[in-house]
Amino acid sequence: MSIPHVALVSLTRKVKPAELAQTSAALQKQVLRDLGPLWGLTAAVDAFPDLKSVPLGHWPIVIAENIKAPGLAGFHSDKHHQPYSLVQYDPSWQLTCSHELCEMLVDPYGNRLAHAGSPDPRQGKVSFLVEVCDPCEDAAYAYSINGILVSDFYTPQYFDPQPVSTVRYSYTGAITKPLEVLRNGYLSWLDPVSKRWFQKNCFHGEPKIGPVKGMKTNGQSLRSQMDRIMKNPNGPQTFAAADQKHRGIQAKTFKAGVARAAEWKTEIARHLKGARTHVLLFLIGCTMALAGKGQVTMTFDAGVARNNLLTNIQNRSWEGYKPGNGLFVSTAAQFWLGKYLFVQSGFSWAQKSYSLEQKDTSLTVLNQHTRNDYLQGELGLGGAYFLKIIDKPRRYSEGLQFTGWAGVYEGYWVDGHINGAFSNLINTAEPSPQAYSYSEAYTFDGRRDNRWEFGWQAGLRIYWKDTRDRTAPYLSASIYQSLTDQQKNYMLQQIPRYNQTWALALGIITQIGKR
Amino acid sequence: MRIKLFWILPVALLLVYAGGGCKKTPGITAPQQYTASSFSQVFEAYWSGMNTNYVFWSIDTTNWDAVYQLYQPLFAKLDISKPQDHLQAFQYFSAMAKGLVDNHYNLSFFDPLLVDSVFNPADARKKGHIAPSLPFTFFSQTITQKYFDVSYWADTLFTEVFSEKKDTLDMGLVEGIIRGHILYLHLDRFYLQHLIQDLGSGILAAGWNKFLTHLHTAGLATSLIIDLRNNSGGYLEDLNYIAGQLIASPLDFAYTREKSGNGRLDYTPWADAVVTPASGATAFSGPIVVLTDQHSVSMAETMAMALRRLPKSHVIGDTTWGANGPLDTNDSLYGGGQYSFADFGYVFTSSAEYMYKNGKIYEGKGFPPDSYVPYNQDSVNAGVDVQLDSAIHYLGY
Numbered sequence: 001m002s003i004p005h006v007a008l009v010s011l012t013r014k015v016k017p018a019e020l021a022q023t024s025a026a027l028q029k030q031v032l033r034d035l036g037p038l039w040g041l042t043a044a045v046d047a048f049p050d051l052k053s054v055p056l057g058h059w060p061i062v063i064a065e066n067i068k069a070p071g072l073a074g075f076h077s078d079k080h081h082q083p084y085s086l087v088q089y090d091p092s093w094q095l096t097c098s099h100e101l102c103e104m105l106v107d108p109y110g111n112r113l114a115h116a117g118s119p120d121p122r123q124g125k126v127s128f129l130v131e132v133c134d135p136c137e138d139a140a141y142a143y144s145i146n147g148i149l150v151s152d153f154y155t156p157q158y159f160d161p162q163p164v165s166t167v168r169y170s171y172t173g174a175i176t177k178p179l180e181v182l183r184n185g186y187l188s189w190l191d192p193v194s195k196r197w198f199q200k201n202c203f204h205g206e207p208k209i210g211p212v213k214g215m216k217t218n219g220q221s222l223r224s225q226m227d228r229i230m231k232n233p234n235g236p237q238t239f240a241a242a243d244q245k246h247r248g249i250q251a252k253t254f255k256a257g258v259a260r261a262a263e264w265k266t267e268i269a270r271h272l273k274g275a276r277t278h279v280l281l282f283l284i285g286c287t288m289a290l291a292g293k294g295q296v297t298m299t300f301d302a303g304v305a306r307n308n309l310l311t312n313i314q315n316r317s318w319e320g321y322k323p324g325n326g327l328f329v330s331t332a333a334q335f336w337l338g339k340y341l342f343v344q345s346g347f348s349w350a351q352k353s354y355s356l357e358q359k360d361t362s363l364t365v366l367n368q369h370t371r372n373d374y375l376q377g378e379l380g381l382g383g384a385y386f387l388k389i390i391d392k393p394r395r396y397s398e399g400l401q402f403t404g405w406a407g408v409y410e411g412y413w414v415d416g417h418i419n420g421a422f423s424n425l426i427n428t429a430e431p432s433p434q435a436y437s438y439s440e441a442y443t444f445d446g447r448r449d450n451r452w453e454f455g456w457q458a459g460l461r462i463y464w465k466d467t468r469d470r471t472a473p474y475l476s477a478s479i480y481q482s483l484t485d486q487q488k489n490y491m492l493q494q495i496p497r498y499n500q501t502w503a504l505a506l507g508i509i510t511q512i513g514k515r
Numbered sequence: 516m517r518i519k520l521f522w523i524l525p526v527a528l529l530l531v532y533a534g535g536g537c538k539k540t541p542g543i544t545a546p547q548q549y550t551a552s553s554f555s556q557v558f559e560a561y562w563s564g565m566n567t568n569y570v571f572w573s574i575d576t577t578n579w580d581a582v583y584q585l586y587q588p589l590f591a592k593l594d595i596s597k598p599q600d601h602l603q604a605f606q607y608f609s610a611m612a613k614g615l616v617d618n619h620y621n622l623s624f625f626d627p628l629l630v631d632s633v634f635n636p637a638d639a640r641k642k643g644h645i646a647p648s649l650p651f652t653f654f655s656q657t658i659t660q661k662y663f664d665v666s667y668w669a670d671t672l673f674t675e676v677f678s679e680k681k682d683t684l685d686m687g688l689v690e691g692i693i694r695g696h697i698l699y700l701h702l703d704r705f706y707l708q709h710l711i712q713d714l715g716s717g718i719l720a721a722g723w724n725k726f727l728t729h730l731h732t733a734g735l736a737t738s739l740i741i742d743l744r745n746n747s748g749g750y751l752e753d754l755n756y757i758a759g760q761l762i763a764s765p766l767d768f769a770y771t772r773e774k775s776g777n778g779r780l781d782y783t784p785w786a787d788a789v790v791t792p793a794s795g796a797t798a799f800s801g802p803i804v805v806l807t808d809q810h811s812v813s814m815a816e817t818m819a820m821a822l823r824r825l826p827k828s829h830v831i832g833d834t835t836w837g838a839n840g841p842l843d844t845n846d847s848l849y850g851g852g853q854y855s856f857a858d859f860g861y862v863f864t865s866s867a868e869y870m871y872k873n874g875k876i877y878e879g880k881g882f883p884p885d886s887y888v889p890y891n892q893d894s895v896n897a898g899v900d901v902q903l904d905s906a907i908h909y910l911g912y
Contacts, residue, residue, distance in 0.1 A: 319847075425751070426786075427789040
């Protein structure tokens with residue numbers, strides 16, 4: 001899905017990079033949590049250190065000092081008609097960024113109109129310029145996200161014909177009825193009869209309606225022109241009051257952040273230590289196998305995998321899971337620590353399949369076959385036993401070599417495929433219900449699906465060994481038992497699902513290093 | 516001996532894993548299998564049943580885990596032997612469910628002390644905030660007399676009450692011609708096929724046949740108004756029975772998906788929702804206007820959405836109720852939907868999540884019209900239908 005990307009850039013050093021990043025995070029939260037659901041939109045908001053770092057296609061909101069005239073701050077469109085906003089750096093720059101962001105996303109090109117009855121009883125239906133923050137732009141109606149003041153904005157119901165007491169007209173609820181203009185706010189419209197622009201503002205106490213002068217049909221967007229014309233006379237004072245009012249929230253937010261940071265540090269340190277150990281083990285295994293002084297053998301095999309999904313759906317008596325088959329390919333290196341002991345590390349690719357099937361044979365519509373492809377890294381410790389069968393003293397001997405190993409593995413979900421059928425509720429052609437058959441790539445659900453799995457693994461390998469260490473074919477059997485849930489921990493009373501995979505493979509073992 | 520241990524150890528481990536098939540994972544109990552021995556049991560049955568059976572978790576903003584953490588201790592304090600605690604439990608259940616997006620959702624109770632208590636979150640949210648509904652007489656009298664051509668209105672009123680077994684199914688149909696060439700059809704329910712098949716020839720069948728005759732009379736119905744205002748829904752089979760008369764090939768208009776496991780986000784893939792042409796039907800080539808209002812519910816919304824997929828269709832009126840999920844009582848067939856919990860209560864909820872062909876889910880929001888013409892009480896009082904006027908104007912008459 002293509003979504004708008006907004007770039008927050010500061011041209012003044014008075015805005016610290018950390019402040020810009022925090023503001024970006026707060027604005028992103030405002031878009032995703034507040035503005036987006038109410039207006040049916042979404043966007044990505046990111047901070048950038050300078051204009052040259054802004055990727056192509058982003059709409060910039062630029063914070064600058066010394067903008068030539070107050071009317072130049074606000075919404076603009078460039079010569080390619082792409083939107084950008086200029087924000088004057090002052091104590092309320094974050095609030096202004098929020099204001100510009102909300103208006104930019106609801107009306108990216110500056111000409112969006114909404115139609116409703118005019119606030120002026122002498123006029124009929126008129127076209128309002130959609131500037132979602134202007135009627136409630138006063139800082140007194142702002143609210144706090146992550147300790148940063150952001151602008152209130154009106155909702156699509158703002159243009160409803162009738163007020164309803166429980167309908168939300170602005171995000172904070174400060175606006176209580178359609179077309180209401182709050183203190184220090186304004187609302188502009190075009191009267192199609194007189195073809196003139198009018199405005200209702202509340203800059204000096206009581207709401208006042210009057211014509212707007214200076215709107216032209218020169219190709220410049222309507223909002224850009226309105227921003228040029230309008231200047232709220234009370235901005236700085238009210239911001240200072242609102243900022244003061246929110247100091248307590250900001251202090252508590254900061255305090256909570258500090259406390260949480262301390263917990264995170266502890267938590268992350270614990271994970272880092274574990275991760276290092278794991279990576280270290282893996283690296284040791286690889287390094288030993290490839291560069292060790294001892295004997296090194298390599299194995300390459302391919303075969304079949306049979307996977308069980310270990311879970312519990314006892315409450316859904318009508319269905320059950322069955323194991324499924326897939327392919328299995330692996331390669332590993334064994335670093336021999338003498339004649340009987342080796343360290344093994346390697347990689348494997350396993351198709352872990354299973355089926356969900358209807359138990360009631362009279363209802364045969366439900367079944368789903370799932371195939372998950374995993375790439376696995378493995379590290380283990382093994383032992384060997386040589387059963388001598390042919391002995392040529394002082395020359396060589398031959399016999400059966402048994403090797404077995406156990407260790408850990410980590411799997412990465414690469415791909416998946418599902419196919420099956422279920423009853424289609426809205427296809428009432430006979431026979432009803434119709435079965436809907438499908439065969440498609442599995443769509444990874446990042447909220448639920450766990451891409452990684454970790455577990456134990458063990459295996460056995462048997463082959464005919466010639467002590468002259470020739471390449472030999474072998475048969476191997478191995479098991480991979482996941483200890484981690486297929487799903488993220490996303491809900492209470494979640495029933496875990498574990499893969500248990502058996503693999504049977506044929507391969508060759510060859511020696512790549514000599515004693 | 517030490518040598519053998521090196522390989523015996525992995526083999527032993529392998530054997531241990533061979534027993535891995537016996538690895539036990541915790542399970543949950545089906546909501547019907549709990550007993551109402553305590554409110555804790557009743558709560559667990561209801562809460563966990565929602566995890567498995569509720570189909571809108573992908574879009575619902577209710578934090579169901581937070582609901583558990585808040586209400587589990589509260590239910591634990593209730594005493595099932597005290598009548599007043601049953602009333603308190605009803606309050607808790609209502610508070611838990613009040614934000615659920617499924618506009619079909621309805622909580623009722625088998626518990627003798629609550630048997631008359633019903634909680635419908637959508638009703639609670641909308642109460643006092645939606646326009647009044649148009650009475651059937653507005654369609655059967657005002658529209659027929661003021662809008663239908665004189666030669667038609669006198670015999671175009673069809674309204675009847677039919678009984679079927681235990682349930683009473685009421686359905687009204689109004690059909691006629693406006694301005695010579697606009698064929699108008701209003702249905703206030705969707706039990707048409709069921710009732711016609713059940714009752715055989717009757718006044719409803721006669722009305723429907725008359726509509727079909729008008730539809731297929733060459734040169735008569737050049738455009739069509741399907742009026743779904745104040746239509747409270749009904750059976751899905753009417754999709755094919757009615758919309759199937761207007762198409763010559765299957766019409767894909769939406770998708771549904773069902774639950775396929777115990778997790779809140781365990782779903783089947785999306786399946787195409789399809790209208791199948793009625794036997795012998797030909798595609799209606801003229802423009803079609805569908806009228807909707809805030810009381811167009813469930814099947815009425817599905818019908819409006821299906822008709823909107825036709826090339827010359829246009830929806831006029833107001834946003835619909837917002838209950839799009841189809842309904843069925845067979846949770847073993849559809850993996851979720853309605854369920855009873857602990858012999859205490861019953862959850863009436865959609866059986867499948869529903870997404871329109873444009874990729875949007877309108878559950879809880881309602882299907883918006885192409886042209887917004889809200890209900891106008893003054894006009895209704897004056898016997899003027901501003902929404903129908905807009906439709907006629909849109910059709911160029």
